[in-house]
Amino acid sequence: MEPQQPKKGPNEMYCSSCGAVVKKRAEICPECGVATDGAAVGVSPTTESSSSGIATGGSSSNETKYLVGGVISGLVGFVFLPIIFGPISLYCGYTVYQNHDETKGIALMAWGGASLVVGMAVGALILA
């Protein structure tokens, strides 16, 4: 069960270069003279993955916010105040186009433009 390595005490570590047992606080291995990397031990690789996950999650949720807001604004604009909700939908589409996904942004701008035009036309028909 024990690996085939020299026994080391609780305050000792293996030299990363030659494998000799050296004190954890030793800065240089007495066997081979290579500087020990005791300070690097304990740096977890999970730190990088979790931070990048937060970054991508925040970006995509921001994109979703603009997409949902733009689609809903466009939908409202078809029947109610297209002069206000159409441009909101267009702005959301433009933001998505600039910062996130060009294809979705163009689609959302088309949606907002349609909302503005169709909403105005419907409004004109109702008032006429």
Ligand SMILES: [Zn+2]
């Ligand atoms: Zn060594």
